[in-house]
Amino acid sequence: DTAVSQTPKYLVTQMGNDKSIKCEQNLGHDTMYWYKQDSKKFLKIMFSYNNKELIINETVPNRFSPKSPDKAHLNLHINSLELGDSAVYFCASSPGREAYGYTFGSGTRLTVV
Amino acid sequence: AQSVTQLDSQVPVFEEAPVELRCNYSSSVSVYLFWYVQYPNQGLQLLLKYLSGSTLVKGINGFEAEFNKSQTSFHLRKPSVHISDTAEYFCAVSEGSGGSNYKLTFGKGTLLTVNP
Numbered sequence A: 001d002t003a004v005s006q007t008p009k010y011l012v013t014q015m016g017n018d019k020s021i022k023c024e025q026n027l028g029h030d031t032m033y034w035y036k037q038d039s040k041k042f043l044k045i046m047f048s049y050n051n052k053e054l055i056i057n058e059t060v061p062n063r064f065s066p067k068s069p070d071k072a073h074l075n076l077h078i079n080s081l082e083l084g085d086s087a088v089y090f091c092a093s094s095p096g097r098e099a100y101g102y103t104f105g106s107g108t109r110l111t112v113v
Numbered sequence B: 001a002q003s004v005t006q007l008d009s010q011v012p013v014f015e016e017a018p019v020e021l022r023c024n025y026s027s028s029v030s031v032y033l034f035w036y037v038q039y040p041n042q043g044l045q046l047l048l049k050y051l052s053g054s055t056l057v058k059g060i061n062g063f064e065a066e067f068n069k070s071q072t073s074f075h076l077r078k079p080s081v082h083i084s085d086t087a088e089y090f091c092a093v094s095e096g097s098g099g100s101n102y103k104l105t106f107g108k109g110t111l112l113t114v115n116p
Helices: none
Strands: A004-006 A009-013 A019-025 A031-037 A041-051 A053-057 A064-070 A073-078 A087-094 A108-112 B003-006 B008-016 B020-022 B024-027 B032-038 B044-049 B056-058 B064-067 B073-077 B087-095 B112-116
Touching: A004 A087, A009 A019, A009 A064, A019 A031, A019 A108, A031 A073, A041 A064, A041 A073, A041 B073, A073 A087, B003 B087, B008 B020, B020 B112, B024 B032, B024 B087, B032 B064, B044 B056, B044 B064, B044 B073, B073 B087
Parallel strands: A009 A108, B008 B112
Antiparallel strands: A004 A019, A019 A073, A031 A041, A031 A087, A041 A053, A064 A073, A087 A108, B003 B024, B020 B073, B024 B073, B032 B044, B032 B087, B056 B064, B064 B073, B087 B112
């Protein structure tokens, strides 16, 4: 059973489109995250939700909007995609707010053409 | 604010040689420290973590790391590497217990390449 699953694994789309990435965890964790890994492999947090409450919102363009319908799901919607949005997006979860129990998903490789 | 510096972007070694991947951090509060490994086209897997207690931490796949508070370092070591250890390694830091911001801050990664 996959602990943190993301769909799709690969996403190729044109500039200007709107797309969503979905994430689900079956670990019973309270906190979920979105991280972005750029072409140089640098990982940076974008958002974090704890029990459906937004607790971390880094400097991210307004085109990115997270949505957490329940504590097991955290989706990422991106409007008006740009070339610079091309990256690998990782979802993660942890039992509480503290960072020592992270489990990462396998990533979604987004390519904007 | 916390930050992580991985001093080497690439480390090539021969199989069965020892390796050390260096990591220094900066934080004004107590920290938790982590090493993650990323194999090609895969997600991140936790190698080991330091939360408190013994400064020598043992992880999976024969890796260990030592927390040095005075030098603000958390270097990763393995006495004898295998070809299968070839991967990208990330050091990460978060605020420790009693903090208010628990996000993981990552270093830029070190590519370990093990050659036969």
